Amino acid sequence: VTKIGVLTSGGDAPGMNAAIRAVVRTGIYNGMEVFGIMRGYSGMIDNDIVPMHSRSVANIIQRGGTILKTARCKEFFEYEGRKKAYGNLKKLGINGLVIIGGDGSFRGAHKLSEEFDIPCIGLPGTIDKDIAGTDFTIGFDTAVNTAVEAIDKIRDTADAHDRLFIIEVMGRDAGYIALHSGIATGAENILIPERKTDIEELVNGLLEKERRRKLVNIIVVAEGDRGAEDVADIIKERIPSADTRVCVLGHIQRGGAPTCMDRLIASRMGYSAVESLIEGRHNVMIGIVNNKMHYTPLEKAVKAKQKISDDWLKIVKILAS
Ligand code: ATP
8 A cells, every 4th residue: 555545524523633644644654645535525526635745734633623624425325426436546546545434434435445445444533432343432532521511610500500400412322422421520310312211210309309409400411312402391390490401512512622532542543544554454443442452344333332331320320419
């Protein structure tokens, strides 16, 4: 592999820039030519591909978003789209790819590698941490720290006014952001899609706290569970005496400077992606498991089946009493 392309695809995540930087500089260090493919698979199809130099990635390790931009691309689902994309790569002599994105982006990469025999390496870039074969995904730690900072601030006002706050965090079908940020902020309840919420138990718990004059409550709800508004409606109806407010954190969780942890894993994964191409470890997703690099065949790089341990939820119950 002598010429490689790097792209970001799907939703953006803080730390993607650190990964791009690592791929570009490790590639150049090993005598490769490196190209940046703009807007995910769209740039591959539209031939929006630019040469990258060591200086192209200067001063980006600390920036959120992605300098290569990202997109979702319908045409890439079709064979014709992928054929056109491969044609553009071939013209430039690109014979290896690094794709930073989620499981959808890996499915696309797997198809391309099967149909056109181009080695592809996937790096898990998503704030949701919903990918199997890695303990961390690029962006999760930043998103969860942003959520913690916001929830801490909300707790100040909740405390001043004796309010009950229902805070919705991101994570799509995964409850990791809710679970981690909820435990770290001492949330009284955490509602996640991996566990069916017993509304009766929730309401009774709140009523019991009200009896004990514990009026400040923070309930963290994952977006993939029932929405925060929905939970608020039930609580307002069942406990009209509670001063109930809703806050949906939304897109602030996607942006901002990546944490040290995200910069570190993105750098390690980016480096390892190029090493894998050199060593012939093709068509894998690079993960980190037990602090060691871990390789999952692209066709098996799928959304994680959630395994949230009962212990975690027990901790929430005990510590928030
Ligand atoms: P996120 O988890 O942030 O949404 P993702 O990588 O899962 O990231 P998707 O929108 O699922 O995001 O996929 C990104 C792009 O990958 C799609 O727009 C499409 O171009 C390509 N892609 C996804 N699935 C396939 C597939 N089955 N075949 C070909 N290309 C695909």
